[in-house]
Amino acid sequence: MSTLTDLGALDQLPSLQKSDPMPVLFMGHGSPMNAIGDNDYRRSWQALGAEFGSSRPRPQLILCISAHWLTEGWWLTAMDRPKTIHDFGGFPQELFDVQYPAPGDAAAARAISQMVRQRASVPLGLDKDAWGLDHGAWSVLKPMFPDADIPVIQLSMDYSRAPEDHYALAGQLKALRQRGVLIVASGNIVHNLRQMQRGASASQAYDWALEFDQTIGGYLQQGNLDALQRFQKLGQVAKMAHPTHEHYLPLLYAAGATDPREPMRFMNTSFQGGSISMRSVIWG
Template identity: 65%
Template sequence: MTPQPAAAALNQLTTLNKSPRMPVLFLGHGSPMNAIQDNEWRRSWEKLGADFGTKLPRPQLVLCVSAHFLTNGWWLTAMDRPKTIHDFGGFPQALFDQQYAAPGAPAVAREISQGITSPKIGLDTGEWGFDHGAWSVLKPMFPKADMPVLQLSIDYGRPAAEHFALGQQLRGLRERGVLIIGSGNVVHNLRAPRKAGPVPPYDWATEFDAVVAGQLGKGDLKGLIDFQKLGNVAQMAHPTYDHYLPLLYAAGAVDAKEPLQMFNANFQGQAISMRSMVWG
């Protein structure tokens, strides 16, 4: 897992100006309703977005890896005007009415695709857009939607180490004003029985969340790859891996010694950890 060749190539993109090194985010997005409800998570995204351009450098572009863009092979959105995708059901009409009209950046997507030769990253010129893993956090963060956004898909059939390694290759983008965001959840089990009312998280959920937090705190980023070694706890925390894998892209894109701030270190319900991170 050597990031240098592609990272160096991406640091030389001609479509983006050199900039101060951008942070990397992992955001626990939880329920789609967080996009429109006034709650602690939405408010945290609003606050975080307000920091860009004041406490943090303003991005030239956002590259989002969402738990909801799962494909065979890797793909990068490359359309001028990505559509807003409402990839959920059973929610109020107000949620389906939401639009996020940020532009795409086809020229940047082409350069990224050319800069990363292994694995091959295809260009999606019309199939996808912004799924709720992306727009539900971006809309509170950057409500003007005036910043180009790309989504990188997750090749769901590949082993965890390859997702981390691709994150490593994305590092060079940070020197070109690209804000890399992984959007998923540290714990995500919608199959677990749910109880009404305020109830504490499951023991296995808090255990898995604590292990991940411990690895992050120690800078053991590569240790995140071997999450399945936790056995049944990992299987309960992630019956499917889609919401965990975005964390590996974010962790791969940073150096273990970079400053880390964790926030939203709590649960939405019994089996969804909202733990989120800012590196850099």
């Protein structure tokens, strides 16, 4: 992993001290109800969060990339108190009542934007009031870090850009891991709401969903991270797995911020509704 000798504005931030490399997480978030339901997914997120501060260092900052913030260009939340966004409909009031009042870190957002611009000439805009933390972010962060006391910055995704561009940008974020930044990408390896069967069990999946999930899982196990960018070459099975691919793109941010030789493990290798893969990946 690269050393941090040329990070400019980050060196001026006392809040982001040099540290052992933080892990990278790709979390399959599935239904928003997982955030409040007493199920295996929420319990696994709680258990993972408990590792930080015990067997893992506690993050100084969380950088979250969610499937649910798509923009023209790339943007970082840069407000001191990001709002909790309930970007869904048709769910119980209990879910709309959820708040995740984690602080933001405008100074860190500015420093990250400056670092990426200097290193890769990619402008990251600073959003001071339009967005906040959407359910792709808070649905997994709230079970993991229920005290909401770790600052969170969310990075948007420019859906018009090629998968390779997202992966390349993630490579510029890798260095943040040595400054106590936990990168959390939140999406789903398979995500086709049109084909959902709500009565399906966690062990049931369509053949095409299972094929795509296992193919991508194989790339990850092999450390063949470059192949992840070429998922559309899998043809019809990829189109079925992702009629639109915003839920796949966060995986590229997670993988792009890692090294192919890093230890990796899976969690939640099951499905919701037969067409949403909950497979999650932990590197480092």
